[in-house]
Amino acid sequence: MATGGEPTDVELLRMHLAGDEDAFGTLFRRHSGRLWAVALRIVCDPDDAADALQDAMISAFRRAGDFRGDSAVTTWLHRIVVNASLDSLRRRKTRAVAWSGDPDELPVPEPRRGVSGADNADTRLDVEAALQMITPPQRAALVLVDMLGYSVAEAAKILDVSEGTVKSRCARGRTRLLPYLSHLRANSAAKRNQPVADGVSSEQGGGA
Amino acid sequence: MTEQWPPEWGDPDTEDVENHDVESQDPGIGDLAEVTSALASIPMPALPDAFEARISAAIAAEAGQRPRLSGTVGESATARSLSADESSPAGAGGGTATAPPRRSRRERARRPAHSRPPGQRRHRILSAPVLGTMVVCLLFAGFGFVLSRGASQSSSSSSEASGAFSGSSDRSSFAAPAAGAAGSAPKTARLPDGATTFLVTHSGTSYQSATLAGQVRARLATINTSARTPGPSESGLATPAASAVASAAASGASSFTLGTSSVPSSALKGCVDSLTHDVAPSLVDRASYAGKAAYIIAVPSKAWVVGLGCTAANPELITTIALTGLSGNLCALGSV
Numbered sequence: 001m002a003t004g005g006e007p008t009d010v011e012l013l014r015m016h017l018a019g020d021e022d023a024f025g026t027l028f029r030r031h032s033g034r035l036w037a038v039a040l041r042i043v044c045d046p047d048d049a050a051d052a053l054q055d056a057m058i059s060a061f062r063r064a065g066d067f068r069g070d071s072a073v074t075t076w077l078h079r080i081v082v083n084a085s086l087d088s089l090r091r092r093k094t095r096a097v098a099w100s101g102d103p104d105e106l107p108v109p110e111p112r113r114g115v116s117g118a119d120n121a122d123t124r125l126d127v128e129a130a131l132q133m134i135t136p137p138q139r140a141a142l143v144l145v146d147m148l149g150y151s152v153a154e155a156a157k158i159l160d161v162s163e164g165t166v167k168s169r170c171a172r173g174r175t176r177l178l179p180y181l182s183h184l185r186a187n188s189a190a191k192r193n194q195p196v197a198d199g200v201s202s203e204q205g206g207g208a
Numbered sequence: 209m210t211e212q213w214p215p216e217w218g219d220p221d222t223e224d225v226e227n228h229d230v231e232s233q234d235p236g237i238g239d240l241a242e243v244t245s246a247l248a249s250i251p252m253p254a255l256p257d258a259f260e261a262r263i264s265a266a267i268a269a270e271a272g273q274r275p276r277l278s279g280t281v282g283e284s285a286t287a288r289s290l291s292a293d294e295s296s297p298a299g300a301g302g303g304t305a306t307a308p309p310r311r312s313r314r315e316r317a318r319r320p321a322h323s324r325p326p327g328q329r330r331h332r333i334l335s336a337p338v339l340g341t342m343v344v345c346l347l348f349a350g351f352g353f354v355l356s357r358g359a360s361q362s363s364s365s366s367s368e369a370s371g372a373f374s375g376s377s378d379r380s381s382f383a384a385p386a387a388g389a390a391g392s393a394p395k396t397a398r399l400p401d402g403a404t405t406f407l408v409t410h411s412g413t414s415y416q417s418a419t420l421a422g423q424v425r426a427r428l429a430t431i432n433t434s435a436r437t438p439g440p441s442e443s444g445l446a447t448p449a450a451s452a453v454a455s456a457a458a459s460g461a462s463s464f465t466l467g468t469s470s471v472p473s474s475a476l477k478g479c480v481d482s483l484t485h486d487v488a489p490s491l492v493d494r495a496s497y498a499g500k501a502a503y504i505i506a507v508p509s510k511a512w513v514v515g516l517g518c519t520a521a522n523p524e525l526i527t528t529i530a531l532t533g534l535s536g537n538l539c540a541l542g543s544v
Contacts, residue, residue, distance in 0.1 A: 021268075021271040021272075022271075024267055024271065025264055025267050025268060025271070028263065028264065028267060029260070029264070032255050032260055032263075033252060033254065033255055034252070036253065036254075036255035036259070037252045037253055040253050041253075046256070046259075050259040050262065050263070053259070053263060054262065054263045054266050057263055057266070057267055058266060058267070058270055061267060061270050061271075062270070123246060123249060123250070124250050124251070126246075127246055127247060127250050128250075142247060146243075146244050146247035146248055147247050147248065147250060147252075148252070149248070171240065174240045174243040174244060175240065177243050177247075178239055178240070178243055181242070181243055181246050182239075
């Protein structure tokens, strides 16, 4: 155990390889939140996401010796979780959404006017539902870049693809999500048109 | 990675990505930016406690099995045999041979995905290898007990059990909750494979609110007394609970002097671990409290009364009580 501060991820991995029984568990708990977010957002089902995360962690546990140090430990863990999540989806192909890929074919949801666009719970549900309408590779890219804030370069490492591919998947995913999330924009616009009350404006922040 | 997508996932992502200014396609940049904003506004989901406990338990079980797998961790060739390639999408799922079992697809199909509360997830924590190990250990202890009984007719069944267990394997050691509280021993009771263990006694005691502390103390003292065997350190059974486990294992549940006992369910293990913060309990007694069925869980310094549905996520805590002064007594008893 480190005598000073918390051991780094690499140190924990070394300790694990040296036989420390608790080191890998500590590493998991340290990053469990983000790893869970990745798995859940890609798989879109809590139970399957938990299975995928567990499979990923067991796999990482056993393959710790394969970690070459080319990237951060978290990148390596994320890559394994992404792969396990996509594996889970492959096994669950029956639940895949059959869609030609043409955004024009999507049933555009009616804007829920009158519902506050600031309603976080509604927004979350809408986004989660919309995410299921794009392909898993696009979803993985969007989850990493737009939802978890990874840079394109980091996401490219995690997904083991080029940065251009990540950008392409993100852009295509956003384009395909647009019909499903346009009502949020409509609500925002409606809100902007309302008189400003209590000095609070509904200024909409820009995205990346 | 992309080459292995199912056809329906196919997209031209890998085609002509160089200088592919997709941001300037049909929708306005502002529209796409709003999609980005909507995605970024979603808070990161929290990993449910039940899932975290389950995965931690799976990792712990894996760690417990590592001596048998020694040579696989850190040896690339063997690790690669578990999984084809670090970068392979199929890799993560490839090396799960001894991980806690997954649900069958048929079982998944029976229930809608979102209808399962995390706490009611299938029993994956006590994996087959762990359970198998426990059963083998208990049988081994029983066999040793029979042998030792043949050698000596004079001592009590619990002491025989302890000695027999010691003789059965030098590596067999149960850590001591009491000693652990003193800070000198591992904090969990372990089977030889490293799996945390305890047995649930079924004393039938009717615990009452007014006398709870005294009843728990008396119960612990009873366990401790029965566990005091000639040379507990020699036997490798340094704790009351561990001795009780071995005693139960050696003599069989029907003749367990502290009442019948049983192996805890994974949910109960999670419940106990969450309450005691992974300290092995001195007592887990299925009994009644104020007339209602309940588990009484105790460590040297504290006791909890919980409902029978206690899990890590939902402890169903009825009451808790400090057992002041007991720790010292147990330490004193343990040092006899």
